[in-house]
Amino acid sequence: MAARRLVEGVYEVGVQHFDRREFDELIPLPDGTSYNSYIVFGEEKTALIDTVDPSKTHVLLENLQSLNVKKIDYIVSNHAEQDHSGSIPMLLDVFEGAKVVTNEKAKGMLQDLLHLSDEVFLTIKEGEELKLGGRTLKFIMTPWVHWPETMSTFLVEDGILFSCDFFGAHLASSELFVRSPEKVYDAAKRYYAEIMMPFRVSIKKNLEKVKALDVKMIAPSHGPVYDDPKFIISAYEEWVSDEVKNQVVIAYVSMHGSTERIVEMLYDELVKEGIEVLPFNLSVSDIGEYAMALVDASALVVASPTVLGGLHPKVAYALSLTAMLRPKLKSVAIVGSFGWGGMMVRQAKELLKALRVEYVGELLIKGLPKDEDAGKIRELAKVIAGKTLDS
Ligand code: FEO
Secondary structure, three states: OOOEEEEOOEEEOOEEEOOOOEEOOOEEOOOOEEEOOEEEEOOOOEEEEOOOOHHHHHHHHHHHHHOOOOOOOEEEOOOOOHHHHOOHHHHHHHOOOOEEEEOHHHHHHHHHHHOOOHHHEEEOOOOOEEEOOOOEEEEEEOOOOOOOOOEEEEEOOOOEEEEEOOOOOOOOOOOOEOOOHHHHHHHHHHHHHHHHHHHHHHHHHHHHHHHOOOOOEEEEOOOOEEOOHHHHHHHHHHHHOOOOOOEEEEEEOOOOOHHHHHHHHHHHHHHHOOOEEEEEEOOOOOHHHHHHHHOOOOEEEEEEEEEOOEEOHHHHHHHHHHHHHOOOOOEEEEEEEEOOOOOHHHHHHHHOOOOOOEEEEEEEEEOOOOHHHHHHHHHHHHHHHHHHHHO
8 A cells, every 4th residue: 555646745555454354343344444644745744634443553654755755744633433543543653753733622531532631732723724735734623523522634735635434434445546436435325324424413514515615626534535425515514414315124034034024015015006115134244235225215114033022132233223323214114923912013013112203014924924915014014115115
């Protein structure tokens, strides 16, 4: 991995972590990820924007060496999470006298996480500028993407916005700029779904701030650089909008085939009603794809067998995650099979209580669906479809 030039005097010096397969011990990374770090050379001062995961500090140092960097005046920390801040202590050892530039809230978090001393910091506020000589860094507070302290740094003369996680994509790629837009779109949507979706309202406000700048390039700290910022700004506008699509997600598990048969019958009926149906067998599905489907869906159908009197644990896990992600779902239906009764519906509602959704139907079937159950499933599909088409 080598330093890569964005424009004269601005280079990406971070890491492509191709073989990382999980983030936060939770999020699947089918395409790896990157920790982008950017060096900006002014006529008088040099600034590094964000660092890399501490497991890869050596790569960042090699890249800086390849550019013959002897002095760094400022290390800008847009976000305190360790995949971007974790190398700061080692960089402060190598580049003595460098100041960590960040906002007051991030400073506190960096001190808690990395045990940095007070004197290494230069704290800045919304709209403040730092002159590098012929180049100016302007700090734009973009809180809650996805932590409270997050900010972006705008390189005024070049129109480059260093946005850290905001607009990011977990995608390791040899392409510095977006040249495979469909792949990047999917990776950015997956990233939005898993990290940003709970903060949709804050992100809307931050998007307006970004749109007010004369941005020519967006350089996030995960994934390729957007040299056409409209590409990712319009994708974000769609994802954070209040609009939902004519889509129903079915999250299900089946042990002996009864719940699967209910799902198949419901799927067919919903398709007949003109609904796009996205089923996820939670035993085999990538939970990231499930999260992506929730970005646009109007309705969720929860389908579970009854295990030891309640929801299947894999369904319970998916519902717990769904509640955390706070998608813009309008309605939920709960279906499933049972042998001798249980608490499944109550448990599902309890797990989803953080969501403001309308429960539009419940259908629990004893054993394998019988002929007379077909009508109930058809009826439920019509109700779900009606709500979906109305929303
Ligand atoms: Fe990429 Fe929130 O860290």
